Amino acid sequence: xxxxxRLDQQQATENxxxxxxxxxxxxxxxxxxxASMNAIxxxxxxxxxxxxxxxxxxxxxxxxxxxxxxxxxxxxLRTALDSRSARRDRVEATLDAYLTAIEARPQVYRFLMHPxxxxxxxxxxxxxxxxxxxxxRLGEELAKIIAERLDLGPxxxxxxxxxxxxxxxxxxxAGDWWLAERPCERGQLVAHLADLLWGRLAAAGDxxxxxxx
Amino acid sequence: xxxxxRLDQQQATENxxxxxxxxxxxxxxxxxxxASMNAIxxxxxxxxxxxxxxxxxxxxxxxxxxxxxxxxxxxxLRTALDSRSARRDRVEATLDAYLTAIEARPQVYRFLMHPxxxxxxxxxxxxxxxxxxxxxRLGEELAKIIAERLDLGPxxxxxxxxxxxxxxxxxxxAGDWWLAERPCERGQLVAHLADLLWGRLAAAGDxxxxxxx
DNA sequence: ACTGCGTGTTACCGTAAGTAACAAGCAGGT
DNA sequence: ACCTGCTTGTTACTTACGGTAACACGCAGT
Numbered sequence: 001x002x003x004x005x006r007l008d009q010q011q012a013t014e015n016x017x018x019x020x021x022x023x024x025x026x027x028x029x030x031x032x033x034x035a036s037m038n039a040i041x042x043x044x045x046x047x048x049x050x051x052x053x054x055x056x057x058x059x060x061x062x063x064x065x066x067x068x069x070x071x072x073x074x075x076x077l078r079t080a081l082d083s084r085s086a087r088r089d090r091v092e093a094t095l096d097a098y099l100t101a102i103e104a105r106p107q108v109y110r111f112l113m114h115p116x117x118x119x120x121x122x123x124x125x126x127x128x129x130x131x132x133x134x135x136x137r138l139g140e141e142l143a144k145i146i147a148e149r150l151d152l153g154p155x156x157x158x159x160x161x162x163x164x165x166x167x168x169x170x171x172x173x174a175g176d177w178w179l180a181e182r183p184c185e186r187g188q189l190v191a192h193l194a195d196l197l198w199g200r201l202a203a204a205g206d207x208x209x210x211x212x213x
Numbered sequence: 214x215x216x217x218x219r220l221d222q223q224q225a226t227e228n229x230x231x232x233x234x235x236x237x238x239x240x241x242x243x244x245x246x247x248a249s250m251n252a253i254x255x256x257x258x259x260x261x262x263x264x265x266x267x268x269x270x271x272x273x274x275x276x277x278x279x280x281x282x283x284x285x286x287x288x289x290l291r292t293a294l295d296s297r298s299a300r301r302d303r304v305e306a307t308l309d310a311y312l313t314a315i316e317a318r319p320q321v322y323r324f325l326m327h328p329x330x331x332x333x334x335x336x337x338x339x340x341x342x343x344x345x346x347x348x349x350r351l352g353e354e355l356a357k358i359i360a361e362r363l364d365l366g367p368x369x370x371x372x373x374x375x376x377x378x379x380x381x382x383x384x385x386x387a388g389d390w391w392l393a394e395r396p397c398e399r400g401q402l403v404a405h406l407a408d409l410l411w412g413r414l415a416a417a418g419d420x421x422x423x424x425x426x
Numbered sequence: 427a428c429t430g431c432g433t434g435t436t437a438c439c440g441t442a443a444g445t446a447a448c449a450a451g452c453a454g455g456t
Numbered sequence: 457a458c459c460t461g462c463t464t465g466t467t468a469c470t471t472a473c474g475g476t477a478a479c480a481c482g483c484a485g486t
Contacts, residue, residue, distance in 0.1 A: 013463085036442055047466065052444065087415070087426055135386055149426035151418045158397055162387055162405035163414060169386020170379040173348055177378040184371055192375035199412020201376060202300070205364045213300055213362035226432080249473060260435065262476075271474065 017054055017064075020044050024065055033111045037061075063133070066112055070134050073101055073112075074141060081145060088194060095171060095190045102175050103186065109179075113172065135172060139165035167197070230267055230277075233257050237278055246324045250274075275324075276346070282321055283347050286314055287354060294358060301407060308384060308403045315388050316399065322392075326385065348385060352378035380410070 023044035027035045037058055041048045055061035080097040083090055102109040112134040143164025146152075152159050170193065178189050206213065236257035240248045250271055254261045268274035293310040296303055315322040325347040356377025359365075365372050383406065391402050419426060 016464090037444085038442075046464085048443085049445075049467095050465065053464085058443070081426075090426065136390065139386060139390060146426065149420055149423040150414075151420050158401070159405050159408070161396060162391075162402060163409050165390040166383040166387040166406055166409055167414075169389075170383040172386065173352060173382020174375055174379040176382075177349065177352060178375075183374060188371070189375060192372050193379055195372070196376050196379055197409070197412070198415045199410070201363075201380075202411045207362055207364050210362040213294075213303065213359065229433090250475085251473075259433085261474085262436095263434065265475065266433085 013054075020051065020054055021061075021064055021068065024061060025068075028065065028111050029105075029107050032107060033062075062111075066133055069108055069112055070137055073098075073134075074138070076101060077138070077141075078145075088198065091197065092190050092194050095193055096186065098171055099175055099178070099186050099189065102179060106179060113176070135168060136165075139168040142168055170196070226267075233264065233267055234274075234278060234281065237274060238281075241278065241324050242318075242320050245320060246275075279325055279346055282325055283350055286311075286325075286347075287351070289314060290351070290354075301411065304410065305403050305407050308406055309399065311384055312388055312391070312399050312402065315392060319392060326389070348381060349378075352381040355381055383409070 020040075024035075024040045027040045027043045031039060037048050037051055040061070041051050044051075051061060055064060076097045077094055080093040081090055083093055085093075113132050140161075141164070143161040146163055147157055147160035150156070150160070174189065174193055178184075178186075184192075233253075237248075237253045240253045240256045244252060250261050250264055253274070254264050257264075264274060268277060289310045290307055293306040294303055296306055298306075326345050353374075354377070356374040359376055360370055360373035363369070363373070387402065387406055391397075391399075397405075
């Protein structure tokens with residue numbers, strides 16, 4: 001009968017796809033995001049056209065690859081956010097989880113955050129096409145959580161989305177810089193960022209004689 | 214005499230360089246950051262090798278181009294930060310200046326924020342090579358201002374740097390998302406972000422029955 | 427006249443993305 | 457047995473881009 005046949009086939013190609021993604025992963029981890037399709041195909045023991053059949057084009061492959069890692073990272077962050085403790089502790093745990101992840105595997109992180117652009121550019125320039133997909137997704141995800149757990153009054157939906165993207169951006173930029181310069185311990189960075197979110201910027205005093213801030 | 218000669222010549226090549234940069238600017242504004250060296254050369258009415266003589270390689274040209282725009286943007290932000298008013302007003306003015314800039318010229322913004330990577334990758338992967346130069350520079354600049362104007366106690370230097378990069382990242386990510394989705398007016402976005410920096414996240418109440426945040 | 431230097435060219439190389447076009451294995455139906 | 461259709465795989469190609477070599481012109485100053 002052909003229906004279970006079809007299912008077998010479907011599963012087979014999905015397995016194949018998974019294998020290819022794992023090979024691509026190895027190459028990207030080794031060579032960075034600029035890995036060529038040829039190199040990836042070679043690692044998988046095959047040649048280019050098969051990759052193209054499975055993933056359409058390079059950005060397709062990279063999207064699939066990014067999804068895997070993003071899903072994994074999001075899981076980590078969610079469990080950190082769901083720990084049963086005070087809000088500040090949860091926020092710090094989440095920041096820490098993110099920083100731990102990018103510290104442990106900077107190549108993956110670089111790949112996710114600075115992807116090679118699609119560059120099809122269909123019509124003029126579509127701004128939404130040109131942003132790091134991980135950033136956006138994290139932002140939306142955080143926005144959802146904020147919106148459903150915090151009482152932000154009217155306009156809360158909008159506020160939550162702005163905050164979601166803003167916080168994720170803060171975390172990303174600070175993490176990026178920290179990873180490059182290593183100016184302090186991870187725990188320090190987490191504390192500093194939490195302080196910022198907790199309004200210490202607004203509360204700080206001016207330096208006497210300065211034009212003020 | 215050769216000394217004034219030398220000066221004339223030097224100025225001449227600098228003028229030429231400026232012309233080339235302006236041509237490159239036009240192309241990048243038209244075609245986006247993926248503009249080819251050929252296209253830029255054509256726009257300037259010349260051919261590739263001259264570009265390479267002036268700028269070394271593509272990333273050299275792009276660095277020069279980015280510097281112009283970054284300088285201009287930084288000027289705007291600085292004057293916004295220097296306005297004589299309450300801290301919150303100044304912060305909002307700065308956010309607004311940034312958002313106005315990226316709104317007015319999204320192509321420039323895209324070029325600055327999502328640059329094509331250097332990818333020489335000398336030794337393994339040097340993380341600091343792979344980040345948007347504008348973000349870093351803005352972060353450092355803001356850190357300097359924060360450090361010199363706010364009294365942050367011991368560790369203030371480090372705190373200021375973390376905050377500088379964090380705030381810039383927040384502004385960037387939120388702006389990026391806002392530019393793509395246009396979920397609200399600019400003024401709204403500014404207010405929301407300022408609220409976040411002013412600690413409203415910490416102060417908000419839990420939704421009753423939620424796992425908390 | 428010769429030298430030096432900056433401007434400009436054409437023609438080329440290497441590499442990478444992406445695409446035919448074709449070959450082989452393996453179901454199932456007749 | 458034979459054909460059909462589908463998936464997997466190949467080789468060989470095109471196109472485009474970054475970058476470079478080699479050469480030619482113009483134009484100061486000695």
